[in-house]
Amino acid sequence: MKQDSAFVRRLREIFDGASMAEIARRLELPHATIRNYFGGRLPSSDVLIRIAETTGVSINWLLTGKGPVYLSEAKEIDIDSLIDRKIEEAIGRRLSAVGEVKTPASNAVNEESPDQFDVEAALENFRDPNRIMSEWFRFEGRKYPKDFGVVFFAGWESYTEREKLDAIRDAKKVLDRNLLHGGK
Known part of the structure; x- marks a missing residue:
């Protein structure tokens, strides 16, 4: 799988440059899983949702770098x-x-x-x-x-x-x- 360095940059950014071990702890995921993401693998939808819920970022922004970074910036839906x-x-x-x-x-x-x-x-x-x-x-x-x-x-x-x-x-x-x- 091709490495997505832009995704890795965004992942580092939302966790304020934290170590892989710290990110794994915050997401309650194995360290090896986080290492795979830093190696270029993209997370499953479940993990993307967990990242969004933990950090408040938009999944769209996390994956593409487009749109508002944080969900609070997005238009509220009734x-x-x-x-x-x-x-x-x-x-x-x-x-x-x-x-x-x-x-x-x-x-x-x-x-x-x-x-x-x-x-x-x-x-x-x-x-x-x-x-x-x-x-x-x-x-x-x-x-x-x-x-x-x-x-x-x-x-x-x-x-x-x-x-x-x-x-x-x-x-x-x-x-x-x-x-x-x-x-x-």
Whole structure:
């Protein structure tokens, strides 16, 4: 593999000229691995992420020398909005693929008072997010679209009670919006 001396210069720069042993210690990697990087080998994506997290530098800058050096210089992204948009797109595609029928507006939850259904009591009684969603839809006289909870409830067991309530309410809002607008 061709030696990338520019990468090595940037690596030295972000660690303030520290020794290979010190860099290995800070990254919690074997010294031999760091020696390989100084010898011209490029790190795997996992190690690049670790370097970026440890130092705050941009992976793009680390690899190419272009763009802002530090992540704080980069334009901030509203990750919550991005994730919501991607989930809505995925659900819309899924609903379109299964031919889900558009929900009449009269059955939709009023966005101003989405808690007509007692989410807290349902969480206490059922503990299962898909069961809670199913009960909420049943409460409204609708059928819960199967297999959509997986997107919203990954890591459910690690959520706090507040996060579980928020996840259920957010999932319901996204599903209502997509069902109301036919997945568009």
